Amino acid sequence: xxxxxxxxxxxxxxxxxxxxxxxxxKKEFFYxxxxxxxxWFFYLLVRDYINSIILASFVASIVIxxxxxxxAVNRKLPVTIFLISGILxxxxxxxxxxxxxxxFAHETTLxxxxxxxxxxxxLAIAFGIMLIFFIPQKVFLWGSKWGKx
Amino acid sequence: xxxxxxxxxxxxxxxEKDNCNNIIIENIVSEKKDQIFDLVMRAGEILLYNGAEIFxxxxxxxxxxxxxxxxxxxxxxxxxGIFCTMNVxxxxxxxxxxxxxxxxxxxxxxxxxxxxxxxxxxxxxxIDEAMEELERIANIPFAKNRERIFFAGVxxxxxxxLLGGSVYDSLVSFICGLFLYIFIIFAEERKFPKVIKxxxxxxxxxxxxxxxxxxxxxxxLDHIIIGAIICLVPGVALTTSIRDIFNGDYLSGTIHLVDTxxxxxxxxxxxxxxxxxxxxxxx
Numbered sequence: 001x002x003x004x005x006x007x008x009x010x011x012x013x014x015x016x017x018x019x020x021x022x023x024x025x026k027k028e029f030f031y032x033x034x035x036x037x038x039x040w041f042f043y044l045l046v047r048d049y050i051n052s053i054i055l056a057s058f059v060a061s062i063v064i065x066x067x068x069x070x071x072a073v074n075r076k077l078p079v080t081i082f083l084i085s086g087i088l089x090x091x092x093x094x095x096x097x098x099x100x101x102x103x104f105a106h107e108t109t110l111x112x113x114x115x116x117x118x119x120x121x122x123l124a125i126a127f128g129i130m131l132i133f134f135i136p137q138k139v140f141l142w143g144s145k146w147g148k149x
Numbered sequence: 150x151x152x153x154x155x156x157x158x159x160x161x162x163x164x165e166k167d168n169c170n171n172i173i174i175e176n177i178v179s180e181k182k183d184q185i186f187d188l189v190m191r192a193g194e195i196l197l198y199n200g201a202e203i204f205x206x207x208x209x210x211x212x213x214x215x216x217x218x219x220x221x222x223x224x225x226x227x228x229x230g231i232f233c234t235m236n237v238x239x240x241x242x243x244x245x246x247x248x249x250x251x252x253x254x255x256x257x258x259x260x261x262x263x264x265x266x267x268x269x270x271x272x273x274x275x276i277d278e279a280m281e282e283l284e285r286i287a288n289i290p291f292a293k294n295r296e297r298i299f300f301a302g303v304x305x306x307x308x309x310x311l312l313g314g315s316v317y318d319s320l321v322s323f324i325c326g327l328f329l330y331i332f333i334i335f336a337e338e339r340k341f342p343k344v345i346k347x348x349x350x351x352x353x354x355x356x357x358x359x360x361x362x363x364x365x366x367x368x369x370l371d372h373i374i375i376g377a378i379i380c381l382v383p384g385v386a387l388t389t390s391i392r393d394i395f396n397g398d399y400l401s402g403t404i405h406l407v408d409t410x411x412x413x414x415x416x417x418x419x420x421x422x423x424x425x426x427x428x429x430x431x432x
Contacts, residue, residue, distance in 0.1 A: 007310075007311065010307045010310045010311050011307070011311060013303055013304075013306075013307040014303075014304055014307035014308050014311060016300075016303075017300040017301070017303040017304030017307060018300075018304055019256075020292055020296060020297065020300040021254075021292075021297060021300060021301060021304065021380065022200070022254045022255070022256045023254070023255040023256055023257045023258070023289075023291055023292055024256045024257060024260075025256075025257045025260055028260075040311070076264070076267070077260050077263065077264075078201065078205060078256075078259055078260055078263045080200075080201060080202055080205070080256060080259060081256045081259070081260055084200075084254075084256065084385055087385070087388060088384065088385065089308070089311055091384030091385060091387070091388055092384060092387070093308075093379050093382035093383075093384035094312050094375050094379070094382075096382055096383065096384065096387065096409070096413045097375060097378065097382055097413065097416060097417065097420075099413065100413040100414055100416065100417030101417045101420065101421060103417070104417050104418065104421045105421065118387075122384075122387045122388050122391050123391060125388050125391075126388055126391035126392045126395055127395075129388075129392055130392065130395050130396075
């Protein structure tokens with residue numbers, strides 16, 4: 001439990017740091033961080049209990065997209081702001097790096113394995129995002145000031 | 150405007166007067182349409198340049214044009230360019246093409262344009278005011294260098310930890326991240342080409358990591374380097390490209406995918422070359 005908490009704090013920091021590097025408006029740093037932390041929590045949950053990185057990325061990207069669409073509607077901002085920052089911990093950055101690294105080291109088998117893994121993770125994330133984008137905007141207006149008007 | 154009224158008064162016959170009047174109104178509207186068109190293009194350009202999604206670019210441009218009374222506007226946007234045609238009252242009006250390089254991500258500007266388009270729809274801006282506001286948005290400054298360097302360190306450390314590094318590794322990654330961004334900012338100010346910037350940056354950060362590791366800091370060199378270069382890795386571009394392809398924007402998706410491959414290759418060139426050099430000359 002303690003480990004998960006530490007991980008979530010780290011995910012919060014990672015997301016927040018990238019929010020700064022992407023020049024997100026200052027007021028939104030906290031919400032970006034929260035998005036990342038919640039996403040990472042679900043990622044860990046699925047990864048540890050079902051033991052599949054790809055499924056974990058899929059579930060976590062669904063959660064992150066829901067959360068960022070919710071923030072986007074409530075704070076009247078484009079969803080990208082929360083989505084790009086929040087999705088970052090999931091994104092197969094290390095996978096891409098390893099793929100290229102092994103390819104240069106002539107370790108073709110490893111390179112292909114890592115490459116396919118990175119690509120599947122990216123696919124899973126994209127699928128998760130798309131799935132939530134099919135839900136109409138109205139659903140996310142629920143409970144917000146904007147929705148009541 | 151004085152001239153316009155004179156013209157109308159001087160027209161002798163009723164029929165022709167109506168006709169002329171229409172043409173004059175048409176002219177005034179048409180003059181405004183030029184401005185509207187420039188405004189719409191500028192908004193799209195700022196959005197695309199600063200990393201907005203493809204569909205948002207088209208949508209926002211259409212929303213702004215319609216708010217100012219243009220009935221028909223067609224936008225075709227790809228990752229590095231916008232094509233836009235405006236039709237006025239069924240007649241052909243004009244087309245503009247704009248090439249937009251994608252290098253920066255500045256989500257603050259995207260948010261600002263989004264906000265502006267919403268306020269334009271509410272009728273809060275005249276065309277001139279909107280144009281001024283757009284120029285202000287285009288010049289919203291980047292975060293301070295100090296902040297960027299510090300948060301690059303934080304990001305590197307946090308990612309190093311998330312990707313399986315120990316606490317010591319992530320502390321070393323923090324320092325590497327600082328050094329990396331010092332170089333990136335240096336390279337940005339001198340306008341290095343993207344590939345060179347990333348290749349040299351990753352070589353440089355690998356060098357720092359090796360030095361620190363050799364001095365006895367950190368547990369695993371691999372994890373330190375992964376954490377340190379994470380700020381350069383095009384993970385978002387990869388995900389975006391697949392999203393674009395799902396959306397049917399095959400061209401944009403391909404452009405981003407190629408970009409991802411290029412950046413990934415330059416990172417690994419930088420890292421591998423530095424590791425090899427170290428092996429050959431030092432150990």
